[in-house]
Amino acid sequence: MISHRQGNAQRxxxxxxxxxxxxxxxxxxxxxARAMHPSIDIVEADPEADRRLLEGLAxxxxxxxxxxxxxxxxxxxxxxxxxxxxFGGERxxxxxxxxxxxxxxxxxxxxxxxxxxxxxxxxxxxxxxxxDGGEEEALLxxxxxxxxxxxxxxRASLESVGLRTAGAVMAAPRAPLARRFGATLLLRxxxxxxxxxxxVSPRLPVAPLSxxxxxxxxxxxxxxxxxxxxxxxxxLKTDLERRGEGARTLALLLFRVDGAVSxxxxxxxxxxxxxxxxxxxxxxxxxxxxxDIDAGYGFDLVRLSVLAAAAFDMAQADLTGExxxxxxxxxxxxxxxxxxxxxxxxxxxxxxxxxxxxRAVAIVPFSEAPRRTTPPKRQDRVQAPKTIFPPERPIRLxxxxxPIEVPATExxxxxxxxxxxxxxxxxxxxxxxxxxxxxxxxxxxxGDAAASTRDYFRIEDAEGRRYWLYRQGLxxxxxxxxxxxxxGVFA
Amino acid sequence: MAxxxxxxxxxxxxxxxxxxIEGTLPERLQAPAGAPLDAxxxxxxxxxxxxxxxxxxxxxxxxxxxxxDAALSGGLPKAALxxxxxxETRDAGAVAGFALSLASLILKQAQGLPVLWIGTAEIxxxxxxPYARGLxxxxxxxxxxxxxxxxxxxxxxxxxxxxxARMTALAAVILEIRGNPQRLDLTATRRLHARAQSAGRPVxxxxxxxxxxxxxxxxxxxxxxxxxxxxxxxxxxxxxxxGRPAFTISIGKSRTALPGQFTLEWNPxxxxxxxxxxEEGRAKNPVPVVSLSxxxxxxxxxxxxxxxxxxxxxxxxxxxxxxxxPPPGQRAAHLSPRRAG
Numbered sequence: 001m002i003s004h005r006q007g008n009a010q011r012x013x014x015x016x017x018x019x020x021x022x023x024x025x026x027x028x029x030x031x032x033a034r035a036m037h038p039s040i041d042i043v044e045a046d047p048e049a050d051r052r053l054l055e056g057l058a059x060x061x062x063x064x065x066x067x068x069x070x071x072x073x074x075x076x077x078x079x080x081x082x083x084x085x086x087f088g089g090e091r092x093x094x095x096x097x098x099x100x101x102x103x104x105x106x107x108x109x110x111x112x113x114x115x116x117x118x119x120x121x122x123x124x125x126x127x128x129x130x131x132d133g134g135e136e137e138a139l140l141x142x143x144x145x146x147x148x149x150x151x152x153x154x155r156a157s158l159e160s161v162g163l164r165t166a167g168a169v170m171a172a173p174r175a176p177l178a179r180r181f182g183a184t185l186l187l188r189x190x191x192x193x194x195x196x197x198x199x200v201s202p203r204l205p206v207a208p209l210s211x212x213x214x215x216x217x218x219x220x221x222x223x224x225x226x227x228x229x230x231x232x233x234x235x236l237k238t239d240l241e242r243r244g245e246g247a248r249t250l251a252l253l254l255f256r257v258d259g260a261v262s263x264x265x266x267x268x269x270x271x272x273x274x275x276x277x278x279x280x281x282x283x284x285x286x287x288x289x290x291x292d293i294d295a296g297y298g299f300d301l302v303r304l305s306v307l308a309a310a311a312f313d314m315a316q317a318d319l320t321g322e323x324x325x326x327x328x329x330x331x332x333x334x335x336x337x338x339x340x341x342x343x344x345x346x347x348x349x350x351x352x353x354x355x356x357x358x359r360a361v362a363i364v365p366f367s368e369a370p371r372r373t374t375p376p377k378r379q380d381r382v383q384a385p386k387t388i389f390p391p392e393r394p395i396r397l398x399x400x401x402x403p404i405e406v407p408a409t410e411x412x413x414x415x416x417x418x419x420x421x422x423x424x425x426x427x428x429x430x431x432x433x434x435x436x437x438x439x440x441x442x443x444x445x446x447g448d449a450a451a452s453t454r455d456y457f458r459i460e461d462a463e464g465r466r467y468w469l470y471r472q473g474l475x476x477x478x479x480x481x482x483x484x485x486x487x488g489v490f491a
Numbered sequence: 492m493a494x495x496x497x498x499x500x501x502x503x504x505x506x507x508x509x510x511x512i513e514g515t516l517p518e519r520l521q522a523p524a525g526a527p528l529d530a531x532x533x534x535x536x537x538x539x540x541x542x543x544x545x546x547x548x549x550x551x552x553x554x555x556x557x558x559x560d561a562a563l564s565g566g567l568p569k570a571a572l573x574x575x576x577x578x579e580t581r582d583a584g585a586v587a588g589f590a591l592s593l594a595s596l597i598l599k600q601a602q603g604l605p606v607l608w609i610g611t612a613e614i615x616x617x618x619x620x621p622y623a624r625g626l627x628x629x630x631x632x633x634x635x636x637x638x639x640x641x642x643x644x645x646x647x648x649x650x651x652x653x654x655x656a657r658m659t660a661l662a663a664v665i666l667e668i669r670g671n672p673q674r675l676d677l678t679a680t681r682r683l684h685a686r687a688q689s690a691g692r693p694v695x696x697x698x699x700x701x702x703x704x705x706x707x708x709x710x711x712x713x714x715x716x717x718x719x720x721x722x723x724x725x726x727x728x729x730x731x732x733x734g735r736p737a738f739t740i741s742i743g744k745s746r747t748a749l750p751g752q753f754t755l756e757w758n759p760x761x762x763x764x765x766x767x768x769x770e771e772g773r774a775k776n777p778v779p780v781v782s783l784s785x786x787x788x789x790x791x792x793x794x795x796x797x798x799x800x801x802x803x804x805x806x807x808x809x810x811x812x813x814x815x816x817p818p819p820g821q822r823a824a825h826l827s828p829r830r831a832g
Contacts, residue, residue, distance in 0.1 A: 333655065351634050
């Protein structure tokens with residue numbers, strides 16, 4: 001028996017058959033139930049866990065249709081339009097769903113109807129019923145008002161005027177109903193009867209292309225899964241070719257026998273349709289996820305979906321039949337590295353228009369298309385004059401400038417004579433600078449303390465190492481003494 | 492004439508055979524000085540071990556400094572793993588700078604191909620992440636030609652490097668590792684070397700703060716920073732200024748070279764190496780250039796005694812890589828203790 005807190009009292013929110021046999025009911029106070037049967041076992045409700053379980057079930061229901069939506073805390077909508085023939089008809093599909101859920105240990109009620117409202121009512125109030133088109137009215141008429149999915153207050157007030165079944169409401173004149181009980185009642189009624197369309201919003205976007213294979217004998221080995229990916233990708237290739245597209249994002253769904261679903265997605269740098277390459281990418285991904293994927297008793301359904309596709313340009317091979325395209329090699333290489341080590345494993349620098357050294361280069365994940373961080377240059381715009389002597393920039397930059405201790409400088413504004421960095425003392429033999437770099441005031445919140453300017457020095461120490469230091473703030477200007485930082489190293 | 496050409500061919504074939512049996516073939520066998528040369532014979536009488544690929548005329552990347560190129564018998568091997576060592580982590584700037592200069596030399600020939608720089612998260616945190624603006628200014632490597640790969644663990648970095656080393660679509664691969672991890676052993680370097688050989692692309696293994704270990708790389712260079720000369724102006728050197736980057740290169744391991752030290756200067760404008768000119772430039776330098784001659788006394792004495800090399804090679808751990816033993820004169824330089832930098 002599961003309890004939940006409602007108002008100030010613990011109440012029963014769910015209970016099993018044995019508890020029901022003891023004449024306990026939902027929404028009964030726990031204190032009353034204990035008084036009747038002191039030995040009952042009560043567990044606190046965990047809505048989060050229930051939600052996770054429902055989402056897991058929704059994932060699993062993906063095997064029947066890609067359009068699965070959650071319905072409240074305890075229901076699922078499956079839009080099976082056009083899917084039933086794959087499972088041998090509506091009846092066979094419903095039986096399959098029910099028997100599989102039963103084997104997983106769930107007590108499930110299902111209904112199948114042309115409208116979501118009617119299916120909802122059929123599942124909750126008739127049980128295992130298939131409603132054909134046009135039968136909605138006959139189905140709903142004898143059912144209580146709760147079958148109309150209306151708020152309890154509306155239901156109570158409807159009952160108070162003697163409308164106790166859905167049929168009675170349907171028979172009543174519409175205008176007074178709408179005036180007295182609001183538009184929602186009629187909306188629900190019309191939706192259930194199919195007079196108005198009701199959109200069920202699926203949890204996940206529907207993949208434009210999917211191929212799947214049901215397996216009589218569940219597979220557990222990673223090698224078998226990879227081989228299946230290759231087979232599925234071969235099937236996918238014809239579809240992609242027909243559409244003139246290549247896959248940009250691929251997802252592999254592994255449905256385990258006991259209902260768990262593993263979802264493995266990967267992206268590609270350029271549109272891809274070669275089954276061999278797709279298999280290779282999933283090989284890396286599966287190798288990286290080896291520990292995370294628990295095959296358990298095996299997977300009985302493997303599905304490969306194309307989540308995003310893009311136009312695929314055929315490369316013209318030369319007479320020897322070889323396509324020489326270095327870019328493709330690098331794209332594939334990057335994809336493989338990323339499939340195994342994650343999105344940030346292959347990076348590329350992009351120059352950004354900024355004079356702040358740490359902002360002047362953005363490190364972004366590798367992608368084929370060149371990214372533009374600045375607007376395209378127009379000829380009529382005034383260009384900043386190019387200097388003949390560009391400022392010296394270090395070849396390595398620390399992610400965060402490291403504070404250094406500077407005991408003394410020759411002049412207040414000058415370079416340090418000594419400094420201590422990472423506990424080692426360095427003697428400065430030569431210095432160039434300062435190069436003053438101000439903060440970007442247009443990017444700062446007013447009154448930001450970090451707005452102080454930096455004076456950069458190029459330093460060479462006694463052993464010939466060259467560093468890039470800066471002093472933040474000015475001597476005598478502000479109340480706090482300026483601080484020194486190590487920002488980069490030169491060759 | 493034809494007879495002598497055939498005879499010469501036979502001599503070389505026999506020599507190759509002998510060397511193969513001995514198993515310790517030097518990289519090149521010079522034709523005897525007194526041997527009659529045919530007019531139509533190619534002047535390059537170099538026989539290089541390990542297949543045809545290395546024997547091609549552009550098998551070497553000339554550094555551009557004659558004494559160093561001569562010592563390395565033509566330059567760094569192009570289709571091979573090359574180790575570039577730094578004694579301390581704070582030398583990372585010089586080590587990376589030297590490797591990038593080599594990459595820049597390669598990019599002069601292989602236009603348009605990118606350079607991949609692989610590093611562990613540790614080294615990028617300790618020594619700084621490569622800064623594309625600086626690379627563009629100093630080495631002429633455009634940001635579009637750069638790819639970075641940051642691996643959380645050494646194993647991943649090695650895997651990425653092995654995958655990258657076999658690619659012909661990359662101009663060069665730079666792998667940067669700190670210290671002497673167990674994973675990076677002879678086998679790992681051998682795998683990298685084999686892939687680099689088959690792809691014909693160089694792999695530079697930058698090892699910061701590392702002790703020399705047995706390695707499959709044919710060449711190991713030890714790079715340390717050298718004080719730069721002042722900037723040249725029309726009115727002569729500008730006192731107190733810091734000119735072009737300079738490196739001190741010592742050959743740690745090479746099948747052909749004798750140990751030696753060279754001070755190179757990188758010219759970012761021409762993208763070539765210059766050898767540090769004579770003393771007249773250095774006299775005005777306020778900083779004395781640290782003498783790095785082979786017989787110098789170490790500034791920080793290593794613990795333990797530096798022993799002469801035993802004449803018969805004992806079958807200790809290093810003997811697995813017979814050719815990898817640094818020559819005796821070189822040992823003192825490696826034994827300086829590592830400092831956390």
